[in-house]
Amino acid sequence: xxxxxxxxxGGWVVRTVVELGRFTVFSLxxxxxxxxxxxxxxxxxxxxxxxxxxxxxxxxVSGAAVGMVLGLQGYNTLIRFGAExxxxxxxxxxxxxxxxxxLTALLxxxxxxxxxxxxxxxxxxxQQLDGLRMMSIDPLDLVIAPKSLAMIIxxxxxxxxxxxxxxxxxxxxxxxLLGIDAGNYLTSLESAIHxxxxxxxxxxxxxxxxxxxxxxxxxRGFTAEPHSAGVSAATTSTVVIASVSTLIADYFITALWxx
Amino acid sequence: MNEPSGRRIHLEIHNxxxxxxxxxxxxxxxCIFPRGKISVVLGASGEGKSTLLRMxxxxxxxxxxxxxxxxxxxxxxxxxxxxKYFRRSIGMMFQRGALLDSLPVFDNLALPLREHTSKxxxxxxxxxxxxxxxxxxxDVDELLPGELSGGMMRRAALARALxxxxxxxxxxxxxxxxxxRTVRLVxxxxxxxxxxLGITMIITSHHIASTLRMAAWTVLLTERTALSGYPxxxxxxxxxxxxxxxxxxxxxxx
Numbered sequence: 191x192x193x194x195x196x197x198x199x200g201g202w203v204v205r206t207v208v209e210l211g212r213f214t215v216f217s218l219x220x221x222x223x224x225x226x227x228x229x230x231x232x233x234x235x236x237x238x239x240x241x242x243x244x245x246x247x248x249x250x251v252s253g254a255a256v257g258m259v260l261g262l263q264g265y266n267t268l269i270r271f272g273a274e275x276x277x278x279x280x281x282x283x284x285x286x287x288x289x290x291x292x293l294t295a296l297l298x299x300x301x302x303x304x305x306x307x308x309x310x311x312x313x314x315x316x317q318q319l320d321g322l323r324m325m326s327i328d329p330l331d332l333v334i335a336p337k338s339l340a341m342i343i344x345x346x347x348x349x350x351x352x353x354x355x356x357x358x359x360x361x362x363x364x365x366x367l368l369g370i371d372a373g374n375y376l377t378s379l380e381s382a383i384h385x386x387x388x389x390x391x392x393x394x395x396x397x398x399x400x401x402x403x404x405x406x407x408x409x410r411g412f413t414a415e416p417h418s419a420g421v422s423a424a425t426t427s428t429v430v431i432a433s434v435s436t437l438i439a440d441y442f443i444t445a446l447w448x449x
Numbered sequence: 450m451n452e453p454s455g456r457r458i459h460l461e462i463h464n465x466x467x468x469x470x471x472x473x474x475x476x477x478x479x480c481i482f483p484r485g486k487i488s489v490v491l492g493a494s495g496e497g498k499s500t501l502l503r504m505x506x507x508x509x510x511x512x513x514x515x516x517x518x519x520x521x522x523x524x525x526x527x528x529x530x531x532x533k534y535f536r537r538s539i540g541m542m543f544q545r546g547a548l549l550d551s552l553p554v555f556d557n558l559a560l561p562l563r564e565h566t567s568k569x570x571x572x573x574x575x576x577x578x579x580x581x582x583x584x585x586x587x588d589v590d591e592l593l594p595g596e597l598s599g600g601m602m603r604r605a606a607l608a609r610a611l612x613x614x615x616x617x618x619x620x621x622x623x624x625x626x627x628x629x630r631t632v633r634l635v636x637x638x639x640x641x642x643x644x645x646l647g648i649t650m651i652i653t654s655h656h657i658a659s660t661l662r663m664a665a666w667t668v669l670l671t672e673r674t675a676l677s678g679y680p681x682x683x684x685x686x687x688x689x690x691x692x693x694x695x696x697x698x699x700x701x702x703x
Contacts, residue, residue: 313549320508321547325561325613326537 257359
């Protein structure tokens with residue numbers, strides 16, 4: 191029987207609601223099992239290395255490059271209004287409030303989120319998670335929770351690093367290449383940034399993105415079909431869903447709390 | 450056929466029904482598995498041998514039916530929290546090993562002991578040594594599962610399945626993809642373990658020759674149900690389904 195468009199829409203809505211329900215249950219299970227994490231410190235450290243330390247290169251290079259481009263673009267725009275001395279404020283506010291947390295989340299999704307999904311889904315495909323269950327070891331406890339928490343811890347730290355490197359990149363272009371006064375760059379940066387609203391807001395954003403990316407990557411890996419096409423589908427969908435969710439969440443966090 | 454009864458039965462399956470999507474896998478499957486013996490579950494690919502093992506291990510649930518252990522514990526209604534503890538009494542050797550590929554073989558075996566016991570590292574090492582000895586493995590401590598040959602992988606998986614001293618051992622296709630010499634080797638290891646430890650073993654296979662050599666009880670999955678009996682009884686049976694299954698294997702003893 192051919193389904194009508196309304197039936198297809200209904201089917202899609204039902205599937206989406208069921209999936210969201212499963213995702214919520216999964217997230218609550220991960221949160222509840224995280225109380226055992228003190229016993230998993232070694233695994234948490236390993237995951238922090240995999241997710242955080244191994245992402246340092248891409249985050250640092252990207253941060254510096256984005257800061258340099260911002261410096262260049264900001265200078266070209268500000269000079270039209272004779273306000274090039276405010277370059278520090280423009281680079282700082284853009285990076286801290288918006289670009290730092292968002293671009294870091296997108297970069298970490300591509301590098302570590304996809305790796306998490308691929309690793310967990312291949313464990314599903316090779317029955318390693320069933321093997322753990324047969325030893326009365328909960329895969330959520332041993333595999334999923336340390337990866338999730340490591341991602342949540344690493345994301346704000348990487349975002350902070352991205353911002354610092356970005357500010358430095360803006361400084362290099364603005365001060366060293368284009369000749370803006372170093373004192374003006376730093377003063378305008380310092381006076382424009384408010385710790386409470388801007389820096390804390392940035393931290394909250396990157397924490398929220400860390401939670402989103404961690405849960406999406408682990409959920410997609412954990413619920414992957416047990417074959418190689420399932421691994422590839424889990425990896426691809428992690429990157430797509432986590433990136434889009436980050437951008438949508440960014441809008442709502444900014445709109446609702448002015449962060 | 451002459452069936453074991455009473456305390457001699459370890460596992461009893463009643464009227465199992467299960468569909469995968471629209472495709473029925475079991476339609477009223479019933480069988481028993483005797484205590485302390487090697488039972489081999491035979492059947493063509495896709496007949497649900499691995500699915501049956503997963504159900505006994507509480508990794509999958511049937512749509513309906515019952516699985517009784519010792520006539521006291523029913524598995525299909527068991528909640529996951531309880532199943533988690535029940536699984537400590539079951540060891541499972543997966544078809545492709547299912548060892549954690551990021552850990553060396555030694556740590557794969559040590560993991561359940563570190564998780565569930567308060568044994569010292571020296572005691573854990575001694576227990577792992579004796580397990581390696583039981584399955585005939587040497588010098589594999591530091592190797593990753595990916596570095597093992599097919600036969601070594603099966604034996605490492607068997608060692609891990611035995612490490613928590615289970616009462617029931619499930620082996621999913623332990624002979625598939627192995628050369629005849631390694632099949633004999635794995636077979637002899639399984640027989641020796643069964644003789645020495647007296648644990649109930651349920652082995653899925655489509656390898657009829659090895660089944661006839663080692664099985665004390667046979668369950669044939671065919672047409673979504675099960676036919677069981679002693680191996681020679683089953684082999685000589687006039688039932689057309691059994692005859693057809695055995696006739697399809699050209700590698701039978703004459």
